[in-house]
Amino acid sequence: MRHTLLFFALFTAYSGATTPTFEEFKKQQLAKQTTFKNDHQLEYQAFRQAYLEEYDKFRDRLLQNWSRPVQSSLLERVEYSADKKTRIIIDEQNSTVTVQTLEDSNETGLKATSQEEALTTNQLLNNVKLSPVLTDIFKDLSLLDKAVKTAKVDIKAQPDKHESEVALINEITSQHEQSLSSLDKNEQLPKAQIDIQKEQLTKEKEQRISNLNNALKKTKEQNLTYKRIKSYTFALPDTYLQKKVAPFVTYYSQFSKDQLSLLLAISHAESSFDPNAKSHIPAFGLMQIVPNSAGLDVARKQFKKDIAPTAKELFDPKTNITYGAGYLDILTTRYLRKINNPISRRYCAIAAYNTGAGNVAKAFNLNRSTNVNKAVALINQLDSEGVYAQLINNLPYDETKKYLQKVSKLDIQYQKNLEQWNLNNKEVNHAK
Secondary structure: OHHHHHHHHHHHHHHHHHOOOHHHHHHHHHHHHHHHHHHHHHHHHHHHHHHHHHHHHHHHHHOOOOOOOOOOOOOOEEEEEOOOOEEEEEEOOOOEEEEEEEEOOOOOOOOOOHHHHHHHHHHHHHHEOOOHHHHHHOOOHHHHHHHHHOOEEEEEOOOOHHHHHHHHHHHHHHHHHHHHHHHHOOOOOOHHHHHHHHHHHHHHHHHHHHHHHHHHHHHHHOOOOOOEEEEEEEEOOOOHHHHHHHHHHHHHOOOOHHHHHHHHHHHHHHHOOOOOOEOOOOOEOOOOEOHHHHHHHHHHHOOOOOOOOOHHHHOOHHHHHHHHHHHHHHHHHHHOOOOOOHHHHHHHHHHHHHHOHHHHHHOOOOOOOOOHHHHHHHHOOOOHHHHHHHHHHHOOOHHHHHHHHHHHHHHHHHHHHHHHOOOOOOOOOOOO
8 A cells, every 4th residue: 555655646746747738738848839930930031031131142243234233023024135235024014025235336226127117126036045935926927926026126225323323222112112012901910019010121122222332333333335225015915814824724713703813813913823932021932921910810810720831832823813813802891891882893893902901901092001891881871982082192101002003904904804705725735
């Protein structure tokens, strides 16, 4: 009996020393989750910094040939030749392609013969690494010849240094606004942490502007003479959008046409249908999902799990579209569900996809409150045109205003296109 009691006492003491209580277990798990999230936050911060550092280094290399380096943005896609002396600017909103090369001639208004233009443009296109869809389009030489024959040809001087400096600073400011806007829509972070990160982002922006000024100073010291720019501008073929959408039709086909047009418009604006797209936010894939923001929101509310998707997962088109559609659904059926007019709700959802429902509320609340319910009461007093105007005039960031304008236009465009496209056609639907 004595041995039994001794064994029981020792077992109890041992168990009490090594086995945590349920409360202690919960604290340990919470600590692990916090450490995991903090580690991921640091990883994404390092990614953003590395991305912008490379972006700025590339800009500085371009300054050797171009007084106004242009890189891809929300409004246009830009690709350069290996020697950085030729660039192609794809303006999908206006359905144009502009091929620009540096010109030794000082003659302005030069217009060569159609045959010379076709040969020159063809050579230029071969020197630039194009997106797969554009490469596929230009394999059809008859389309290329037709486009070049109607191309607008222009030669002009490069922008002066002051104009370029203003434009490049605005570019940094725009990227800064994108980062701030992304933080604002992050429902997972406490306000105090968001404020700290915003302060860090502001310091980062100031440092980048300082680095830009140093780069511009160096080019001035080099006494560079910038050559004139010769531009060929012609229309994108009518089949351009259809070819871009084609590889992903299978993944979008589960949605109604009303949903589909908006999903296509957002994918178009966010990544130009590049499944491997990534940005400094950082956001990844077709619909540019931010893992720890929209990604985690969808994971929690729709998949009932507390794990954000990884960048690798978001590079998969099917997964990315699932998260993008899921986030849109959360915006329209939860945060903005009380907006009565479906068109008004659609405008607000587009803006919220970019900047969060709280910033949409700011556009309507007189005290700039992020209270969505108060904003909805005001939104429901306006017609859809009034809601759109209020958003364009009062959204906190210019970047979001441009985003709303672009996606709304694309949404209408895809609504019309979907009426004409046969998405079950084998020539269109060749997704793997």
